[in-house]
Amino acid sequence: MTGSFARTVSLRDGTAVPQVGLGVFQVPADEAQAVVEQALEVGYRHIDTAAAYVNERGVGAAVRASGLPRDELFITSKLRNGDQGYERTLRAYDETCERLGLDALDLYLIHWPNPSAGLWRDSWRALQRIRAEGRVTAVGVSNFLVEHLDELAVFADQMPAINQIELHPTFQQADVAAACRAYGIAVEAYSPLGQGADLVHPSVTSVADELGVTPAQVVLRWHLDKGHVVIPKSVSRHRMLANASLESVALTQEHVDAINALGTGRRIGGDPRTFSISQIR
Numbered sequence: 001m002t003g004s005f006a007r008t009v010s011l012r013d014g015t016a017v018p019q020v021g022l023g024v025f026q027v028p029a030d031e032a033q034a035v036v037e038q039a040l041e042v043g044y045r046h047i048d049t050a051a052a053y054v055n056e057r058g059v060g061a062a063v064r065a066s067g068l069p070r071d072e073l074f075i076t077s078k079l080r081n082g083d084q085g086y087e088r089t090l091r092a093y094d095e096t097c098e099r100l101g102l103d104a105l106d107l108y109l110i111h112w113p114n115p116s117a118g119l120w121r122d123s124w125r126a127l128q129r130i131r132a133e134g135r136v137t138a139v140g141v142s143n144f145l146v147e148h149l150d151e152l153a154v155f156a157d158q159m160p161a162i163n164q165i166e167l168h169p170t171f172q173q174a175d176v177a178a179a180c181r182a183y184g185i186a187v188e189a190y191s192p193l194g195q196g197a198d199l200v201h202p203s204v205t206s207v208a209d210e211l212g213v214t215p216a217q218v219v220l221r222w223h224l225d226k227g228h229v230v231i232p233k234s235v236s237r238h239r240m241l242a243n244a245s246l247e248s249v250a251l252t253q254e255h256v257d258a259i260n261a262l263g264t265g266r267r268i269g270g271d272p273r274t275f276s277i278s279q280i281r
Ligand SMILES: NC(=O)c1ccc[n+]([C@@H]2O[C@H](COP(=O)([O-])OP(=O)(O)OC[C@H]3O[C@@H](n4cnc5c(N)ncnc54)[C@H](OP(=O)(O)O)[C@@H]3O)[C@@H](O)[C@H]2O)c1
Pocket: 022, 023, 024, 025, 026, 048, 049, 111, 142, 143, 164, 165, 189, 190, 191, 192, 193, 194, 195, 196, 199, 214, 216, 217, 231, 232, 233, 234, 235, 236, 239, 240, 242, 243, 269
């Protein structure tokens, strides 16, 4: 099986994002460097971190230790809820770059709309400014619902390049994904494996058995065929490799229909309408 590392998705500004990246949520700070070094060694070139994950320093150390040219890497981080607001966002971006040891990110996202704080619009204006100044390649949002995207379409000078949302077989957010497509926003699926829980669903395991591949490969190929950017998290070398070995996984329409039918409407993560913790520890 060949790797899927060469696949890219084009963002609205023409930036190409590697379609398969590694997520590092819940990777402890003191393990992040080793985990990301391993991922870069097996072929990952796209890493998804966040200020709230408290492991940006380890990610940056791995990037430097790899010796890979900066322009071969795609590094994403995210603005914490507690850093929302125009001036605070500008500062938070600089601090994230400092922790990562990078001059600029490839993608910077507003982590949550955090509507009760009423500051995401100011943060979006700050992201637009950072991009206009050429200090980040692309800017986007995460956990934005249709109502937030519709509002952006009214006031924003530019729409987000990406919306990173919880999306996996048992929680598909068809409404948000459709709105993203309509606005030309790429869909990035977080918790793409349902944090592992979707991998034991009989509809997934029966396709995996039929094709002689792993349940994770079935689910990740389902995402790729829908055009989602995916950022499965794994700390295991063999899972990292398997999760990016998707080229020979050929799903039939019947397989796709079976997985499409698994939606339950139940989230694993927070509800963007109410999620408001500061994310600052
Ligand atoms: N924007 C947001 O609000 C937000 C929220 C959540 C996540 N995210 C991003 O999305 C990334 C991925 O989401 P996630 O970490 O929540 O969940 P996930 O990637 O769906 O699942 C990760 C879990 O699945 C296991 N796993 C990975 N590959 C596997 C395989 N081939 N077979 C069996 N189990 C496997 C991992 O264990 P091992 O590590 O032991 O392999 C881990 O327990 C995060 O790391 C983060 O970057 C963003």
